[in-house]
Amino acid sequence: MDVRFYRCSHCGNVAVKPYDAGVPLVCCGETMAELQANTVDAATEKHVPAVTVNGADVHVQVGEVEHPMLPEHHIAFVCLVTEKGYQTAQLAVDGAPVADFRVAEGDAPVKVYEYCNLHGLWSVRL
Template sequence: MDCVKIGQLIAKLRKEKNLTQKNIADALGIQSKTVSKWECGLGCPDLSLWPELSTILGVDMKQMMEGEITSNKPDSGNIDKVRFYVCPSCGNILVSTGSASIFCCGRKLERILPVVSSDAIKITAEEIEMDYFITFDHPMTKDHYISFVAYVKTDKIFLNRLYPEQSPTCRIPIAKGGKLYVYCIQHGLVMYSDKDLNQTGKA
């Protein structure tokens, strides 16, 4: 470990949080001079303190231990680069519009890569007023169900959460030129183009 780099990072993060060395010390149950020594590069935190210290400072523990926080590229504003993440522990659905470090339940999540429209999930789309009413040919059992459906167009994401034993349907606003993403816990993330959403045919 590079104690100098780590100490400089701890000091920077502490000041960003408007915390004093005493605030950090009290939260960790140690003396203020210990925090001061870290920030001067005269030693590194004990391994047992890292999890709580990273929580207090609100950063990834691994990057803290390396003494450097990796910044993502600025969001280009292109919603077409949307990325989806699903926590394997709690099932939370997270979305980013560019490269990002996403964590949930203490784990770093990997982006779910979509596959282009396949036979895994058959869909039927009907136009009702200003919406698409979409029906999925899917069992929706506790062990095999669609977790979410998202429609991405220009600067908007319409996200529908579905649950086991629920009717396999959803409604989304009609917005020509978008992409439909369907995430099944067994088949993964399937992407459909706007042409797949039609009144009479099936994808």
């Protein structure tokens, strides 16, 4: 399984599309643009998710070098994609750029995405 992410160029809303029925996502009266992971020229050491899997527990730190969490530059969310679905964690601007997930029995982590408000979508396949 994988998911797609879309962003509104007007208001900045980001939407997750786990299934494509062929109908475009619309926000502010216009079609939202699909985000492509790892395409922005930015410091990869601060954006690529660093993931630790310990049994059913998945710990994500954004970047090998911790990403800043400031109102003007922060990680908005982390998304864990598993074989059977996905989970998201919205991050607080004044918190750490980390997220913890628990995977259900019979499921397995596949990929992690994170979204930086300035540098877009980043991912790592597990």
